[in-house]
Amino acid sequence: MKTLTVHRVVIFAVTIAIAILAVTHELRAWDNGVALTPPMGWNSWNKFGCKVSEDLLKSMADGMVSSGMKDAGYEYVVIDDCWQISRDADGNIVPDAKNFPSGMKALGDYIHSKGLKFGIYSDAGEKTCAGRPGSMGHEYQDAIMYAKWGVDYLKYDWCHTGKRNAEEAYSTMRDALKATGRPIVFSMCEWGTAKPWIWAADTGNQWRTTGDIVDLWKGGGKWPDGNCCQLGMLDILDLQVGLDSFAGPGHWNDPDMLEVGNGGMTTNEYRAHFSLWSVLAAPLIAGNDLRSMKPEIKEILTNKEVIAINQDALGREGKRVWKEGDLEIWAKPMKDGSRAAVLLNRSASEAEITVAWPTLAYPEHVSAAVRDLWAHKDLGKFTGKFSAKVGSHDVVVVTVRP
Ligand code: GLA
Numbered sequence: 137m138k139t140l141t142v143h144r145v146v147i148f149a150v151t152i153a154i155a156i157l158a159v160t161h162e163l164r165a166w167d168n169g170v171a172l173t174p175p176m177g178w179n180s181w182n183k184f185g186c187k188v189s190e191d192l193l194k195s196m197a198d199g200m201v202s203s204g205m206k207d208a209g210y211e212y213v214v215i216d217d218c219w220q221i222s223r224d225a226d227g228n229i230v231p232d233a234k235n236f237p238s239g240m241k242a243l244g245d246y247i248h249s250k251g252l253k254f255g256i257y258s259d260a261g262e263k264t265c266a267g268r269p270g271s272m273g274h275e276y277q278d279a280i281m282y283a284k285w286g287v288d289y290l291k292y293d294w295c296h297t298g299k300r301n302a303e304e305a306y307s308t309m310r311d312a313l314k315a316t317g318r319p320i321v322f323s324m325c326e327w328g329t330a331k332p333w334i335w336a337a338d339t340g341n342q343w344r345t346t347g348d349i350v351d352l353w354k355g356g357g358k359w360p361d362g363n364c365c366q367l368g369m370l371d372i373l374d375l376q377v378g379l380d381s382f383a384g385p386g387h388w389n390d391p392d393m394l395e396v397g398n399g400g401m402t403t404n405e406y407r408a409h410f411s412l413w414s415v416l417a418a419p420l421i422a423g424n425d426l427r428s429m430k431p432e433i434k435e436i437l438t439n440k441e442v443i444a445i446n447q448d449a450l451g452r453e454g455k456r457v458w459k460e461g462d463l464e465i466w467a468k469p470m471k472d473g474s475r476a477a478v479l480l481n482r483s484a485s486e487a488e489i490t491v492a493w494p495t496l497a498y499p500e501h502v503s504a505a506v507r508d509l510w511a512h513k514d515l516g517k518f519t520g521k522f523s524a525k526v527g528s529h530d531v532v533v534v535t536v537r538p
Contacts, residue, residue, distance in 0.1 A: 180216045180423075275311075292309055353405045487525070
């Protein structure tokens, strides 16, 4: 009888403790302890497509360090599709020995020796999008191999998956990664088809919300196969509206990788692209050639003040708080109580944009310090509102601190 009472007391105490934890913390069934702020790195696909090799990856790791990108916070060096060629008799994944003669472990070691982290790519189907072997039916075997190679990040694609259920497929690979005991960022590349933002906070560290980005300010054209339609930077931005509440530390919406420096947009358009991805708390995965960056491109990718918006520890995704025609304001609450705001001008001519404090959820009477994060200048104190001239296809990015 006495033991029964003790049991009851213990069960009661544990229930109360769990209830308190649930209200004070965001309880996640799956927490691999990584990506507490949006992952930052580089991926081979946007610039190099299938032309990947160990030499290329090593030179990108070198470039990440020498360009100052590492110092600015970039960490993951990720090989996308086409590193794998077949499976051996035991079903182990085989890297393309022509392009990766030293093997993947050696490549991982090299990347780690630079103080960086190693990312790799696979697919939940039979084949990857480029027709290489996928991981379907080999999830645990592949995860063990990745852990042996020292992989820190897995991008997991969705081609050739047939009728496979996305939640099942991604949970299987999540469990396989978890079973290795190695913390591996799990980057889900399912293109938003099954609305992963609704169910994937316990499955992946980030999930693509759309199809692939093209290196254009605005897309809209058909793909070569006739399918509609290519997504430019602004098309992807528009598709993020309404998704902000689903993101947070360890689980981010991913509007696809950066095109900054790849040549399809102007410098101010790239500045806008980078600023908007930062305010969206998107993973900042560069996709340009890090060996030959123009100074203006390096300046964009390494702007530590803009990166600080993205990496803010509160981990809130920004959202569109105002729109009038081609003029918009995207804003993000920051941990110190300030706001970051991106004033975006989509139009063909310069325009003035006014940020009224109530659009940032501040009362009008508040006086706040405004700082311009591209000019790197304090602009002074303002009460009730702040206005700036914004160039065509450009942004002004400010912090507003009461
Ligand atoms: C898909 C993905 C891209 C890239 C390619 C590789 O299209 O969405 O990001 O990984 O596959 O084949």
